[in-house]
Amino acid sequence: MAETDALHPAAPARSRGGRQSRQAQRGGARPMPIIAGVRRQIPTYDLLGEEGLVRIEAAIDVILAEIGIEFRGDSRALELWREAGADVDGERVRFAPGLVRDIIARTAPKSFVHHARNPARSVTIGGDRIAFAPAYGSPFVHDLEGGRRYGSLEDFHNFVKLAYAAPFLHHSGGTVCEPVDVPVNKRHLDMVYAHLRYSDKPFMGGVTAEERAEDSIALARIAFGAEFTDKNCVIMGNINANSPLVYDGTMSRALRAYARANQCAVVVPFILGGAMGPVTNAGAIAQSMAEAMVGVALTQLERPGAPVVLGNFLSSTSLRSGAPTFGTPEPALGSLVVGQLTRRLGIPLRCSGAFTASKAADGQAMQESAVSMLAAIQCGAHFILHSAGWLEGGLVMSYEKFAMDADFCAAMHTYLAGLPVDDNALALDAFREVGPGKHFFGCAHTLKNYETAFWDSAIADNNSFEQWRDAGEKTLTQRAHEKWRAMLRTYEPPPIDPAVDEALRDFIDRKKQAVGDMWH
């Protein structure tokens, strides 16, 4: 592949059409296809008119100018803000209307290529492209046989392998589960190594300390080369604001570490309405945008032009218990509006994936996940973290849910392909051939189009009751269990240059030996 192709993987990826996607979901003997992101061929679903958007933008300006954002324990961030013309009062920073917007507009890229170790798997973040990544950050894992338990490095490896083997996930994710059996201060090394060794899809690194972010980037440099890494995005870090209206130093330093290295920070507030934000949607959206925009702007102050993604994570609460709820109507509507506002900023958007509060991979889980995922698709998100595996409000990474969600990601490829209206699709010759009262089974148009006509789930059961009964009356969860077991059984690691592998291991060994274990 020529260098220019490697830098613009979106172009060849587009020519891989729906047919290859369909082959992928049916499995079969063909080699696993490479699907480097998916192209949006449908419009976004725009909920608000101009007036509503302008009112929310005005509220964002009031929050930023009047209340401001605190940067705690990061004097360099305060210095950058002071130089940029913000009003810095202790750790509180206030922003004149338009300041943050201007910084973003000046240098933040509209889209960028997030490179994978295998150049054919590089994804474009932004524009009409979308990348799906697995769920992130759960301390627990669950599967039908093993039950609910703390995540281990073995589980982490399993989920990296599963994401690699899932053709409709384009990205390896980051903390696919917490490997709780590895010391907290060394986990990032094993996690980044796993993404580089057991997958060749793009991935995310550590963010829980500035040094861990830098270690993660250093490992990426070994794999991609120092010069290439300085010029291209090869790793992402997921940075949470400490809502409401605070960035703690750990996060803002990690954010600056990624930006400084010209790597992508995904900046995402986490707002649970009524706790870290107001209970009304419009206010929570204004807060979320204000917090995220300030983080995005900080990346540009640290290094103008650094790749960056604005993130959105709105959640509702149960009126009865105050517990967080997911896949409910309010955050779905909220995502649609965040999508509109982010398009007006002209930068890439990360939005919620297959969210649920359910403890089981049951009907509640899949109803909530479908509502949440469709909102992400319809709102115009470019990077969809938590696309597969999420259970229990993010506390659990579920093996079965992972297989179920990965199948839904396949469905979303077909949804995003939209509805072609051309002579073949209109099928007038088929009507002429068949006529009233006859069937279309054998007509020329059906034979020509049948293979590629409909999305076919790998795990849904569309058989008759009798067939289903005789096959053991399995629920989707049970079929998903068989599916991920088979995926792991047939998993084969991608090749890696032994010299690179050795260099990665050396770096990790040295880092691990240099300090003692920390468990918190």
Added chain:
Amino acid sequence: MAETDALHPAAPARSRGGRQSRQAQRGGARPMPIIAGVRRQIPTYDLLGEEGLVRIEAAIDVILAEIGIEFRGDSRALELWREAGADVDGERVRFAPGLVRDIIARTAPKSFVHHARNPARSVTIGGDRIAFAPAYGSPFVHDLEGGRRYGSLEDFHNFVKLAYAAPFLHHSGGTVCEPVDVPVNKRHLDMVYAHLRYSDKPFMGGVTAEERAEDSIALARIAFGAEFTDKNCVIMGNINANSPLVYDGTMSRALRAYARANQCAVVVPFILGGAMGPVTNAGAIAQSMAEAMVGVALTQLERPGAPVVLGNFLSSTSLRSGAPTFGTPEPALGSLVVGQLTRRLGIPLRCSGAFTASKAADGQAMQESAVSMLAAIQCGAHFILHSAGWLEGGLVMSYEKFAMDADFCAAMHTYLAGLPVDDNALALDAFREVGPGKHFFGCAHTLKNYETAFWDSAIADNNSFEQWRDAGEKTLTQRAHEKWRAMLRTYEPPPIDPAVDEALRDFIDRKKQAVGDMWH
């Protein structure tokens, strides 16, 4: 209630806001609220641009002009078409471009009131109003205890009672399940009686023979009065085209019976791509619109101004088995386009509800149902049949799925309410009160808005893992089982005038005694 109110139930229904809805879903000691339909406060999701719509409309014209529609065994329908200027050749009718559209545009109402026995429950069909009705037509029923079995009159009564007790279902439906223990030629009498006796919501009558349609309307006349019935819609009939491109006489005669009595025919093709229509979406949509438009126009030839609804039922197929699939991306996209085309006709639309091919009320069922139901909501449907209970591609009415879907209907009320952007929603004073790093639990804005802030499912479990485990690790299906059992246990029938009840029973007894039983 004044007569003018009874004729415009939408007006008082609007003033019943979200608060009452929220009280309803939490249950409690208050009397069951009356929610007479729901108002759309969100835009539709428009998939195609003008060019695509015009191309499909041109294809509709070609199908109607060149291939035409057959009316089999209904000479009066042919006569009406001849009088209207269509080209009638044997039983084949061809329509010059624009003819069908003109007939519809001339007299078909943009919206109408579908009256309920309880005037407060009358619903407006059309405009910005939406009515949810339970699933229709399954021969089997299923519940967790009793398993899968043929439906009985007892099951029928149960589902009428459940739909009555479900505040977010606005309509009692029609054949909520087939009462297989009642002779085929007498079922409609028991079904219509059940809707009138065990509910006071609007309902549908028999369509399986012209005489049964007329019996159903006659029963409605007893309940509503002959004069009122002649001037107002008090019953609906669901009329299927015999796709592709055929109306059999049974259906077209039933359609004309409803129209003749100034009652609403819901005209709906059933197209399984690759069987009764082409495998490509645009062609299936053109066919569906062509068939439905001709049926809609026929109601207007039979009685100009008769209330009528254009229906849409597109389904995909499994590439592996040819089995019908539901809740897949293709029909979801198809619904969005059918919605756009129907708005251009200016008449009410019926669209698919909570569809699934799953045999169990599991994750597959709820994922597919959420995709299907959201498409109906987003496409601008006015009457959503199959909103609750549908399982196994319509072969089964499930008690648990009914409770799960009815809960999703509640969620859709909140979704349809949209996202207000006003001073209260923007919550700037809350930010001023709370400031960075604090929580919003006790702030004035939260206290003021908390009660009505978020939709709260009646059966989702949002508790902690430990709470859920200690409560028995119940899946959504198990909680739904408890829910419908409780709904039946606390069910109380609405009042009915004893004279009306006696007149209904007399009519039914006479009809039943007049002919022998038929079982097919």
